[in-house]
Amino acid sequence: MILAIETSDIWLSVAFWDETKRKTLLEQNLELPAQHATLLASVVKNGQEFVRQTIKKALAFEEKISAVAVAVGPGSFTGLRIGLSFVQGFCFAHEIPVVGISNHQVLATQMKPCDQKMFTIIDARREEVYLAQIDFDAEGFPEIEEHSIVLKEKLPEVIPAGSLLVKPEFHELDSEIVRNLRVKGVTLHSKGQYNARLLAELGWQKIRKFGPDDLKELEPMYIRPFAGVL
Incomplete structure (x- = not known):
């Protein structure tokens, strides 16, 4: 157990x-x-x-x-x-x-592995987030490829087009940031737990x-x- x-x-x-x-x-x-x-x-x-x-x-x-x-x-x-x-x-x-x-791994495991690049974010206060790129191994275990601290407003610039972004449900992003991410073709999953x-x-x-x-x-x-x- x-x-x-x-x-x-x-x-x-x-x-x-x-x-x-x-x-x-x-x-x-x-x-x-x-x-x-x-x-x-x-x-x-x-x-x-x-x-x-x-x-x-x-x-x-x-x-x-x-x-x-x-x-x-x-x-x-x-x-x-x-x-x-x-x-x-x-x-x-x-x-x-x-x-x-x-926690990046916990957020990532709530999504099925896919062809999109996957990123997770966690609130870091000071209008910043912890950002991690996730890759799943052959057995479906999420591994952190790289991580950093990024200003929230910079997310649309640093997240590649067509990526999948996972965030906790209780951490909010400004509506303009969300809009700019979607314009770039980023899929946002906002129900992470x-x-x-x-x-x-x-x-x-x-x-x-x-x-x-x-x-x-x-x-x-x-x-x-x-x-x-x-």
Whole structure:
């Protein structure tokens, strides 16, 4: 059974996924206010208690946790640290392998591989986005070819004509940017979701292909240096 934990944005999402039957056994989602600077202590306490309570419920399935998949971003600095800190302690204590999955990969896996070039974007604040180009391997696993930070207004310039662009549903783009993308023939998928269920299956695929990550080396996916809690 795969335990997956997603804390990179407004949702704390936890799922238990059966790798034998390839289905979700249990998933719980908790919406958190985006006030990390003032709510950090309570978010850590409530988030860890939520995970512990979910694990207790999962034990009723009499399944053993074989691996943990955790979101590594890009996303909220504080949220990512909460998830990674819990996972590192949990996996170390129980000697469970871990894999980190990027939110870009979670967004990409919601679309079927196609002939179009695929890009994903994640809000980076300051009118910028994290931009990644995604390529699927022969087994359908999404791999990040390159990533960078781009001004939102520059997206129509940097996204190649005829590409597919995937973004989270809750991150908005200005209507003029959307219009310019469509004029260029870019297909925009605006219903992307972050959730632990998708994270779990990607984690299972990654472990099968590459093995687990080094627990001590697991870090959030940052493109620019951390400059403070926003």
